Amino acid sequence: AQTVTQSQPEMSVQEAETVTLSCTYDTSENNYYLFWYKQPPSRQMILVIRQEAYKQQNATENRFSVNFQKAAKSFSLKISDSQLGDTAMYFCAFMKPGAGSYQLTFGKGTKLSVIP
Amino acid sequence: DTGVSQDPRHKITKRGQNVTFRCDPISEHNRLYWYRQTLGQGPEFLTYFQNEAQLEKSRLLSDRFSAERPKGSFSTLEIQRTEQGDSAMYLCASSAGSTQPQHFGDGTRLSIL
DSSP states (O other): OOOOOOSSSSEEETTTTTTTOOOOESSSSSSSEEEEEEEEEOHHHHHHHHEEEOOOSOOTTEEEEEEETTTTTTEEEESSSSSGGGEEEEEEEEEOOOSSSOOEEOOOOEEEEEEE | OOOOOOEESEEEETTOOOOEEEEEEOTTEEEEEEEEEESSOOOOOEEEEEEEEEEEEETOOOOTTEEEETSSEEEEEESSSGGGGOOOOEEEEEEEEETOOEOOOEEEEEOOO
């Protein structure tokens, strides 16, 4: 079974600064997908960024980028130029493709607060 | 594309009562998922539908839980004889394909008195 670990329950960052959220995972699979989801307070979860394990290039989406280290099973999220709207819970998630549901396995989340 | 819709947003009920939640996925998304999220935890997979077929169920889904997607569009999740431990946020997600992103609804927060 796959497990996802987010070792930082809470983090804070000053507005306009850069912050990195950590995620490690455990799997014996070689092909899989990794995701970062954002859940603002009392609002729905939205996809921030995704990474396919067979791609060596790190994914980027505007101010969001990942550092994917497959051998180390590490998948960190970097948020540049932090904005107040980035305040949210951030969840790292793993998906194993192949036969089956393609369900997401989530970590416990990191609560990020952006301070004005 | 109006997004994934869940109803109700909040449900408060007494222990032992039955409750039913509804999820309307994004139209033409053939995959529909139910997850449960308890306080301080990430969402946990409950069950999955491809069109109208329920193809996978988690061991978290006890006999008191049943889910349907009768016409391959909306889905319902019913909990019978609710218990304190059922208090959680129930999230629905849909996707257009196996490796396509899952889009989540706002969730239904269930509180058991």
